[in-house]
Amino acid sequence: MKNMIKNSLVTLVMAISFAVPVLAGSEDVVVEDAWSRASIGMSRPGAAYMTIRNTGDEAIILTGLRTDLAMMPEIHQTSTNAEGVSSMAPAGEIKIAAGGEVALEPGGLHAMLMRLQRPMTEGESFLLNLVFSDGSEVMIEVPILGIAARGPEG
Amino acid sequence: MRRRRILGYGAACIGAAALMLFVGWWQVDGPGAPEPAGQLPIPLSAMDFSLTDHKDNKVGPGTLVGRPTMVFFGFTHCPDVCPTTLSDISGWLDDLGQEAEELNVVFITVDPERDTVKAMAEYVGYFHPGIRGWTGEEEEIAKAANGFRARYWQVPTEGGDYTLNHTSSVFLFDAEGHFVSTIDYHEPREFAVPKIQRTMKETGEAS
Structure with a gap:
């Protein structure tokens, strides 16, 4: 009887932890509105977007990404200069202040998914780990929307 | 030994400075220079x-x-x-x-x-x-x-x-x-x- 209660408790805890968008890792990190665009085949890099909130009292530093979808996932920054020329470069480490947030959105920061291991198909999703400087990771599920999607709503 | 290391550092510094000068020239005056601002498309x-x-x-x-x-x-x-x-x-x-x-x-x-x-x-x-x-x-x-x-x-x-x-x-x-x-x-x-x-x-x- 005692075991049964324990088992159902474990199941309950697991069910709750799967229901929230953040699946594992740093408790103070909340990831919202994650989305990505479908790819044409595997030769072109993909991009994913999201808002990362730090609800804790200490700054956190996002150092990298990990996913089995792409061999080289990296956070990149798009910038457009005064002459209207857009360019992209690795963004390096990203510090998120206590209570602050960072938006990865079109035309700014984005998770660049280089060397796709499989095509990104509309309607599917993939798992992406955000890696922080303390070694902790946050795993999120990123839905794949259409190629012409403009935001998390499609 | 130590002197050689210092020399090595010195050479590296000069090399880095030369590279930066080159990059600067490339972007400002060289082939990488931006087109003069305000150029509009022709008809x-x-x-x-x-x-x-x-x-x-x-x-x-x-x-x-x-x-x-x-x-x-x-x-x-x-x-x-x-x-x-x-x-x-x-x-x-x-x-x-x-x-x-x-x-x-x-x-x-x-x-x-x-x-x-x-x-x-x-x-x-x-x-x-x-x-x-x-x-x-x-x-x-x-x-x-x-x-x-x-x-x-x-x-x-x-x-x-x-x-x-x-x-x-x-x-x-x-x-x-x-x-x-x-x-x-x-x-x-x-x-x-x-x-x-x-x-x-x-x-x-x-x-």
């Missing part, structure tokens, strides 16, 4: 280039004269700016509804090496059906970009791959092929659609 009728559209038709600047025109430079391996701009354009065309049929909308690749006619056809197929994709010989693309005063250059990435930096503004021309204005990357839609409508109206009054 379509004064441009000279020959490309192929995504339906395999021969096209050029003359194809565009007679209707108001919207042109954007990009490439299909571009993960952020290009799909975003093309979906913005698709949204503007949706907002314009029937009026959109009066517009030429052209996406010209700056990556002819990878963007074949077939690749362009597949790519534009995901956006508004009014958008045409143009590609062609490297030098013809260069001539086109020069006419629009658009800039682009390859940037190597890890693993022998490359990406491109490019002008991401959308160019608007009236039906006679005169440049009217640009819609800059990420301009809010509430400004973009009236700008397009003004361009179209300007044409109506002139003709």
Whole structure:
């Protein structure tokens, strides 16, 4: 009887932890509105977007990404200069202040998914780990929307 | 031993300084120097280039004269700016509804090496059906970009791959092929659609 209660408790805890968008890792990190665009085949890099909130009292530093979808996932920054020329470069480490947030959105920061291991198909999703400087990771599920999607709503 | 190490550091420092000077020269005065600001696209009728559209038709600047025109430079391996701009354009065309049929909308690749006619056809197929994709010989693309005063250059990435930096503004021309204005990357839609409508109206009054 005692075991049964324990088992159902474990199941309950697991069910709750799967229901929230953040699946594992740093408790103070909340990831919202994650989305990505479908790819044409595997030769072109993909991009994913999201808002990362730090609800804790200490700054956190996002150092990298990990996913089995792409061999080289990296956070990149798009910038457009005064002459209207857009360019992209690795963004390096990203510090998120206590209570602050960072938006990865079109035309700014984005998770660049280089060397796709499989095509990104509309309607599917993939798992992406955000890696922080303390070694902790946050795993999120990123839905794949259409190629012409403009935001998390499609 | 220690002295040699110091010498080594010194040489490295001089090397780094020389590299920085070179990079500075390249960006300011050298081939990497930006075009003088304020250069506007020349009239379509004064441009000279020959490309192929995504339906395999021969096209050029003359194809565009007679209707108001919207042109954007990009490439299909571009993960952020290009799909975003093309979906913005698709949204503007949706907002314009029937009026959109009066517009030429052209996406010209700056990556002819990878963007074949077939690749362009597949790519534009995901956006508004009014958008045409143009590609062609490297030098013809260069001539086109020069006419629009658009800039682009390859940037190597890890693993022998490359990406491109490019002008991401959308160019608007009236039906006679005169440049009217640009819609800059990420301009809010509430400004973009009236700008397009003004361009179209300007044409109506002139003709």
